[in-house]
Amino acid sequence: MFVTELRFECFADTTISAAEKAINQLLEAYRANGQILGREFAVAFNDGEFRVRLLMPEKSSLAHKYHSPWVKKALAELTDAKLLAPREKFIGQDINSEVSNTDTPSWQLLYTSFVHMCSPLRSGDNLLPIPLYRLPATFNGDHKRIIRWQSEWQACDELQMAAATKAEFAALEELSSPDSDLFRRGWDLRGRIEYLTKIPTYYYLYRVGGQDLASEKARPCPRCGSHDWKLDEPLLDMFHFRCEPCRIVSNLSWDHQ
Structure with missing residues (x-):
């Protein structure tokens, strides 16, 4: 599994509560689709942007082709909270977790x-x-x-x-x-x-x-x-x-x- 960091930048004045709601909705949508793992996500605010580190099954887990309708809706609604689409920063492989299966299994x-x-x-x-x-x-x-x-x-x-x-x-x-x-x-x-x-x-x-x-x-x-x-x-x-x-x-x- 892999660790990545998402960064959410503001493009206009917003509020912590509006940004929190939009970001958490996106994270829950990712989780419900299996794109990120775990239950709790610490979202930090610093220097005008929000950051969160996530555990993913694969390096490409957040690719658009895997998005569910809920994920797509949550991404679109970031604009209402005056947030840009998240930028990804790849951190590395998690040494304490398993790799994901990439081959079609027989069962x-x-x-x-x-x-x-x-x-x-x-x-x-x-x-x-x-x-x-x-x-x-x-x-x-x-x-x-x-x-x-x-x-x-x-x-x-x-x-x-x-x-x-x-x-x-x-x-x-x-x-x-x-x-x-x-x-x-x-x-x-x-x-x-x-x-x-x-x-x-x-x-x-x-x-x-x-x-x-x-x-x-x-x-x-x-x-x-x-x-x-x-x-x-x-x-x-x-x-x-x-x-x-x-x-x-x-x-x-x-x-x-």
């Missing part, structure tokens, strides 16, 4: 965790994140629903990893049950992505707990009950199960690996 999956800021759509060939803006818009012109699902998944993951409150059990149910609201929304998004890209797309179902290793290896697909989903060798050294009809991948319980 892909929805996979995230509370420590990841990158796209939740991963290549099944190498587990590298696939920039969302490279996909056709999933709903209403961009990928807001995928970003929202990712935020919910990460919130549940952080709760269950902390293991400090009773909320841990409710969060774990959302992550690991095919009957949960989180699964239903994510699995539906998975289907939408597969329909748009024509690439087999799977949902990662988190697994922890269980009685022992033997029973874990023998457990059926929790959605259809099939025992044929156990793999001879784990995919990407992580996924020990894959159900083709249900489009689910899962792991041996982390408690028994």
Whole structure:
């Protein structure tokens, strides 16, 4: 991933509140389209211009060809706040994050965790994140629903990893049950992505707990009950199960690996 700085210059007198609203609207539009990553963006004002540093999946993430209708509208509305179109200053590659997948995958999956800021759509060939803006818009012109699902998944993951409150059990149910609201929304998004890209797309179902290793290896697909989903060798050294009809991948319980 890469770091860039956007600079917004004023071409006439404006107010901090008007500029703040216009810039934040643009940043939220970029985020909803997967063009920038993260949740919080520090916008600084100095010497008559506003500056913000952003993390992007690729050096070209802010190219016009990737803009959603919302991004285009937000760019046009900068003029109302007396701001020029942003100038980009490339900072460099982020050494603490993954590179993005650039090749068309043979299969892909929805996979995230509370420590990841990158796209939740991963290549099944190498587990590298696939920039969302490279996909056709999933709903209403961009990928807001995928970003929202990712935020919910990460919130549940952080709760269950902390293991400090009773909320841990409710969060774990959302992550690991095919009957949960989180699964239903994510699995539906998975289907939408597969329909748009024509690439087999799977949902990662988190697994922890269980009685022992033997029973874990023998457990059926929790959605259809099939025992044929156990793999001879784990995919990407992580996924020990894959159900083709249900489009689910899962792991041996982390408690028994």
